[in-house]
Structure formats: structure tokens, C-alpha cells
Amino acid sequence: MGAGRAAAEHRQWDEQHPWPPRWLRWVPPALVVVTMLLDQVTPQRYFFGALLSASVVLALFTYPPTGVLAVGAAGCVLLAVTQSIEDYVGPMTVVALTVLATVTVLSAALCVVRRRTERRFHRVQAVAEAVQLALLRPLPARIGPLRLAGFYRAADDEALIGGDLYSVRPTPFGVRVIVGDVKGKGIGATRTVATVISSFQEAALLHPSLGEVAERIDLALQLDRESPPSEPMDDGRPAHTPAQAPGPADEVFVTAVLLEFSADARVVRVLDRGHQPLLTVRHGTASVAKGDHSLPLGMSDLLTAPPGTVTHTLDAGDILIAYSDGVTEARDSAGTFYPLRERLQDHCSSSTGPISPNALVTFIEEDVARWAPTLGDDLVAIAFQPAPSGDE
Missing domain, CATH: 3.60.40.10 (PPM-type phosphatase domain)
Known part of the structure; x- marks a missing residue:
């Protein structure tokens, strides 16, 4: 009972309500696929390649750094392939690829920082919980x-x-x-x-x-x-x-x-x-x-x-x-x-x-x-x- 039970309830709640939620990990690859489909079914004057950067940003919160790099690399490859098949490689494609590569590298770096911060937070949280349970x-x-x-x-x-x-x-x-x-x-x-x-x-x-x-x-x-x-x-x-x-x-x-x-x-x-x-x-x-x-x-x-x-x-x-x-x-x-x-x-x-x-x-x-x-x-x-x- 007491603070010990409160700590157990906190851990149980965290296990039942993980953040980010598990379903969010499917959003980055799904967004890549949706972007490619939109780019294929819409007229050439519509360009949706910029949405690929959003998939990389979402991957930052759900994937490890290698996963972020994989999502960005897949987006770059798919964008280059689809534009080449349509024979529509123009200035917009070059800009989109450059922005996507830059966002991918920066997101991977931020992902490293995020994971280090999370590990430090969990260590501090464990120490704080031990100290509090030692008191109560x-x-x-x-x-x-x-x-x-x-x-x-x-x-x-x-x-x-x-x-x-x-x-x-x-x-x-x-x-x-x-x-x-x-x-x-x-x-x-x-x-x-x-x-x-x-x-x-x-x-x-x-x-x-x-x-x-x-x-x-x-x-x-x-x-x-x-x-x-x-x-x-x-x-x-x-x-x-x-x-x-x-x-x-x-x-x-x-x-x-x-x-x-x-x-x-x-x-x-x-x-x-x-x-x-x-x-x-x-x-x-x-x-x-x-x-x-x-x-x-x-x-x-x-x-x-x-x-x-x-x-x-x-x-x-x-x-x-x-x-x-x-x-x-x-x-x-x-x-x-x-x-x-x-x-x-x-x-x-x-x-x-x-x-x-x-x-x-x-x-x-x-x-x-x-x-x-x-x-x-x-x-x-x-x-x-x-x-x-x-x-x-």
C-alpha cells in the first residue's frame, strides 16, 4: 500500500498507455505509399513529393535513427523512380529530393538526441522513484x-x-x-x-x-x-x-x-x-x-x-x-x-x-x-x- 502502490499504478498506466502509441509506427511508411499513389493518379501539374518530408518527421518520434534514415532513403528512391518513369524530372523534383535528404539527416540527428534524453529521463525517474519509496x-x-x-x-x-x-x-x-x-x-x-x-x-x-x-x-x-x-x-x-x-x-x-x-x-x-x-x-x-x-x-x-x-x-x-x-x-x-x-x-x-x-x-x-x-x-x-x- 501507500507510495509503493502508487508507483506500481504509475508503471501499469504507462504500460497500458505507451507513448508514442504503437499504431503511429505504421504512419510513416503508409504516408510514403499514399504520397506515391497521389503523385501517380493526379495530373503532372500536381506535385505531392513534399509530403515525404512529413513521413520522415513522424518517423523521428517512433523509429530509431536507422529507421529514420531508412524511411528518408525509401522516400528519395521512390520519388526518383516514379519521376523517372513519368519522364518528368524537373526543378521541383530536384528541390523535393534535396529537402527530403536534408530533413532525413537532421531528423536522424534529432532522433539520436531524443533517445539519449529518454534514456537519461528513465534513469533519473528510476532514481527518483527509489528515493521516494525509501522515504514512504x-x-x-x-x-x-x-x-x-x-x-x-x-x-x-x-x-x-x-x-x-x-x-x-x-x-x-x-x-x-x-x-x-x-x-x-x-x-x-x-x-x-x-x-x-x-x-x-x-x-x-x-x-x-x-x-x-x-x-x-x-x-x-x-x-x-x-x-x-x-x-x-x-x-x-x-x-x-x-x-x-x-x-x-x-x-x-x-x-x-x-x-x-x-x-x-x-x-x-x-x-x-x-x-x-x-x-x-x-x-x-x-x-x-x-x-x-x-x-x-x-x-x-x-x-x-x-x-x-x-x-x-x-x-x-x-x-x-x-x-x-x-x-x-x-x-x-x-x-x-x-x-x-x-x-x-x-x-x-x-x-x-x-x-x-x-x-x-x-x-x-x-x-x-x-x-x-x-x-x-x-x-x-x-x-x-x-x-x-x-x-x-
């Missing part, structure tokens, strides 16, 4: 006694990740989770996502309390704010020193909720740092989980007291849902926000059997897509459920 790793169906499922959708269809983030980590203190939303867009948001996730994954293993984990992330964000990464230039030198780097410093903060599940997953401690309230589904009823709202991560210097944690007890079958504001702020055509709790309640009331985390997040994902076909923000939602006693 696919969610397992289960970690110890905890069942979980989730989905992630970036607002940009061409991207695998955006400004939302999540991470699930088994630790000596229990399974720890972070779900958050970076305030900002573009490459700057991705950098902050990397900072938060890397800091969480390290701190979750070392610090015994969620408050200390949050403090470690706060420190990392503060360092990013005071010494932001510089932008590289083409020659490898930075375009800006850290003190000159563009961008307002107050954008480096993250709304997030940190969770810590006990060894049996029946008790969860929640540290809310300015994020959306959790939802619980218990006995077919969806409700908002009580929490202690605090300032976002990266704004610890404004706190008057350390944020407190809230403890919740989960019974068998209970489901806890963490999500980003992209879900609740998705709008329909009339501009109405998506009513997550109400839609969950209607879904749970109409369900006849037990609800699993996977079924629940699948419903949310599909229902949001129906409600708001066009996304204005990134979406993430993860559902957690303690496994029944004795369930292997």
Missing part, C-alpha cells in the same frame, strides 16, 4: 499484534510523494507511527518530509517517550530552518549560501500525530502536534478520538509547556484512523468539503459483517475519489486495528 515505504499488512492498511495519493499525478508523510516503525517501546503534513509545496516540502521521516525513524528507536521523539524532530526542523539546503548550480557549486537561501523560514513546520502502540496493541498513546483529530470505529460507530492539541512540529520555541500525550484503549475489532487534511478538505463540484466521519458512519451502518482496516481505507480512497475527482492536496489515511487474541 510500503505498509505491511501486519506488524506483530497490529493490523494496518493505508493509502497515499499525491496531488500531482506525476509524483509519488508530496507534502504528506507517514512512517511505521517497530521499536523496543512498541510500534510507533507518525502521520503528518508539511506546510509548503514543491521540492522544499519533499526536503522537509525527508528530514521528518529520517529523524523519526532514528529517534523512535532511541527515546523512551513520544515527547522526546517529537523534540528530536523539532531540533532537526530547527536546523533546517536555520541552515536550509543550498540550491546546486549546473557546475556543481551552490547558487546560494545557507544565509542567502531563498524562502521564508516560517514555512518549515509540520502538523503531525505520533502514535505508540503497546506490546499487545490494545493501548495506544497519542501525541498530537497540530494535526487532524483521530477517528475511531467501534461497534459500527465512527467518532472523533479525544486528544490534546498542540503546536506543530518545528514550532517548539513557541510552546509554553511540553505537549501531553493521551492514552486510548482499543478493544478487539476497534479501528483507529489517522489521516491528513487533504482528505477532509477534498471538495466536490459545489465546493463542499468531504465529511469523513459522516461518510464513515454511513458506510459502517450499511456493512453487515466485521470491518477490516483494508476494507475501511479502500472505502475512504474510493469515496474521496468519487466526491472530489480533482485533488487539490495530498492525501494519506492509515487504519490500525489490534489483532484478536491468539490470531497468528
